[in-house]
Amino acid sequence: MSAHGDFDVLVIGAGFGGMYMVHSARQHGLRVHALEAGGDVGGTWYWNRYPGARCDVESLEYSYGFSDDLQQDWVWTERYASQPEILAYADHVATRFDLRRDISFTTTVRSATFDEERSRWIVRTEAGEELSGQFLVTAIGCLSAANIPPFPGLEHFGGEWQHTGRWPATGLDFSGKRVGVIGTGSSGVQSIPVIAGQAEKLFVFQRTPAYTVPAHNRALSGEEEKAIKADYPAFRAANRLMITAMGSRFPLNDVSALAVSPDERERLFEERWERGGLGFMGSFNDLLIDAAANELAAAFVRNKIRTIVEDPDVAGRLCPTTTIGCKRLCVDTGYYATFNRDNVELVDVAAAPITEITAAGLRTTERAFDLDCIVFATGFDAMTGALSRIDIRGRGGMPLTDAWAEGPRTYLGLGVAGFPNLFTITGPGSPSVLANMVVAVEQHVDWITGCIEHLRTRGVREIEPTAEAQDAWVTFVADVADFTLFPTCNSWYLGANIEGKRRVFMPLLGFPEYVEQCERVAAKGYEGFALI
Ligand code: N01
Numbered sequence: 001m002s003a004h005g006d007f008d009v010l011v012i013g014a015g016f017g018g019m020y021m022v023h024s025a026r027q028h029g030l031r032v033h034a035l036e037a038g039g040d041v042g043g044t045w046y047w048n049r050y051p052g053a054r055c056d057v058e059s060l061e062y063s064y065g066f067s068d069d070l071q072q073d074w075v076w077t078e079r080y081a082s083q084p085e086i087l088a089y090a091d092h093v094a095t096r097f098d099l100r101r102d103i104s105f106t107t108t109v110r111s112a113t114f115d116e117e118r119s120r121w122i123v124r125t126e127a128g129e130e131l132s133g134q135f136l137v138t139a140i141g142c143l144s145a146a147n148i149p150p151f152p153g154l155e156h157f158g159g160e161w162q163h164t165g166r167w168p169a170t171g172l173d174f175s176g177k178r179v180g181v182i183g184t185g186s187s188g189v190q191s192i193p194v195i196a197g198q199a200e201k202l203f204v205f206q207r208t209p210a211y212t213v214p215a216h217n218r219a220l221s222g223e224e225e226k227a228i229k230a231d232y233p234a235f236r237a238a239n240r241l242m243i244t245a246m247g248s249r250f251p252l253n254d255v256s257a258l259a260v261s262p263d264e265r266e267r268l269f270e271e272r273w274e275r276g277g278l279g280f281m282g283s284f285n286d287l288l289i290d291a292a293a294n295e296l297a298a299a300f301v302r303n304k305i306r307t308i309v310e311d312p313d314v315a316g317r318l319c320p321t322t323t324i325g326c327k328r329l330c331v332d333t334g335y336y337a338t339f340n341r342d343n344v345e346l347v348d349v350a351a352a353p354i355t356e357i358t359a360a361g362l363r364t365t366e367r368a369f370d371l372d373c374i375v376f377a378t379g380f381d382a383m384t385g386a387l388s389r390i391d392i393r394g395r396g397g398m399p400l401t402d403a404w405a406e407g408p409r410t411y412l413g414l415g416v417a418g419f420p421n422l423f424t425i426t427g428p429g430s431p432s433v434l435a436n437m438v439v440a441v442e443q444h445v446d447w448i449t450g451c452i453e454h455l456r457t458r459g460v461r462e463i464e465p466t467a468e469a470q471d472a473w474v475t476f477v478a479d480v481a482d483f484t485l486f487p488t489c490n491s492w493y494l495g496a497n498i499e500g501k502r503r504v505f506m507p508l509l510g511f512p513e514y515v516e517q518c519e520r521v522a523a524k525g526y527e528g529f530a531l532i
Pocket of ligand 1: 143328492
């Protein structure tokens with residue numbers, strides 16, 4: 001469908017947020033249209049097709065809860081769903097709810113300008129189409145703006161290269177090839193073991209070692225699925241009460257790591273390690289707020305690395321020294337053991353940084369590497385990158401990038417002062433990436449459509465956060481972060497992975513309290529927003 005026309009709601013993006021936004025807006029009788037850069041639905045799961053891509057939230061939780069028929073009908077085959085399975089799920093949802101008729105694909109939004117006279121957003125696409133909407137909802141993902149470091153010489157590289165977040169649907173054939181993977185975050189940690197099994201030789205260019213815990217992925221038993229499906233709404237409700245909106249079956253152990261004996265501590269860490277997944281950080285209640293407690297967990301993982309990796313020198317270089325969980329914990333299948341393979345070499349690019357990409361491969365300050373393929377697992381300009389790549393202008397033509405020059409400023413992570421009728425699904429200042437994203441997305445969409453209904457039934461043309469409410473919210477988000485160890489490392493949560501980006505902790509920790517805040521604001525007639 002080509003993009004044109006006037007709508008009640010325009011949506012940017014057709015990943016999990018945009019898809020549900022289209023559905024929910026329709027249910028509320030709104031004329032809605034979504035614009036999607038990709039060729040189909042799925043967002044993150046459309047773009048991240050790299051080998052080994054898999055969710056680190058359990059599949060029975062990482063799925064929509066808005067339709068009981070949907071959650072009863074869909075059958076997940078594994079504890080952690082693979083990228084193809086999640087994309088198949090997105091396809092199923094789009095077909096089941098006939099979403100595609102209100103989505104334009106391969107349509108990249110270039111600009112969005114608020115027309116103050118008409119109280120409408122005017123959206124222009126790269127192809128020159130123009131649409132308008134009373135409301136603009138961004139559903140463009142927290143991790144969608146791929147970051148390729150500006151290494152000189154990439155244009156001269158004679159082999160093939162790809163970023164993990166822009167992986168071609170046709171895949172890459174690594175057989176018989178010399179491959180270099182740059183980056184050891186979640187994407188690197190997932191792809192490296194699979195690429196190692198395909199390539200003739202794999203060089204892993206590591207700048208900062210990551211902490212990763214085993215996924216212990218497995219086929220889902222019918223019994224497990226049956227038990228949850230017997231009362232799926234209760235399962236969803238229990239998860240929404242968790243600080244990260246997930247993991248109610250194995251919740252936080254509400255005890256300090258410093259309050260138990262060394263043997264008991266080891267036993268509890270071991271139990272979580274054996275269970276696998278992100279729940280490891282819930283071994284004790286102070287791992288992310290007390291540096292001494294955190295170090296105990298970090299030391300446990302370092303011991304595991306030394307046990308798994310046979311070469312002590314390689315093991316030493318894989319051992320992180322930073323705060324565990326400060327950067328997002330990785331979840332892997334066979335990552336550390338991959339470094340026992342003869343065809344895998346770990347290259348420390350903290351000690352000897354990459355200086356350039358050459359026609360034949362790449363060069364560090366110490367050595368040249370001949371490569372047939374380079375995989376950039378170098379992450380994303382997170383949370384604000386996708387928004388700042390669109391020319392978004394609010395009142396008086398103010399660019400969003402100017403309003404956010406000192407870091408993103410929102411109210412509830414949902415609205416921005418000076419940008420009326422703009423809603424940001426999982427925007428900075430909301431739990432987003434510190435929660436189960438599908439649950440976070442559904443909560444935002446429900447709040448937004450509820451808000452739009454409130455405005456329309458009262459004949460309100462515009463809604464916009466007050467500067468005071470926004471200032472207080474920004475302070476609150478920072479205060480919550482400062483109570484934790486999150487600000488102590490150079491993570492993408494802080495924008496520290498992007499040169500020149502303002503260091504601001506962007507997500508908000510604590511899903512249930514956040515939901516309460518949103519509901520309170522709505523119940524008080526959208527307190528903190530100006531309604532015109
Ligand atoms: O990106 P990252 P990611 N020279 O930013 C390195 C989600 N996700 O795509 O740490 C050399 O974590 C960089 O090094 P350093 C998840 O939320 C989820 O892996 O900056 N290296 C780092 O090692 C995750 O956190 C899933 O020193 C350079 C790596 O590149 C988020 O997405 C799967 C470099 C980037 O790691 C992002 O993960 C995948 C340079 N110039 C992703 N620049 C699951 O659900 C960067 N690096 C499992």
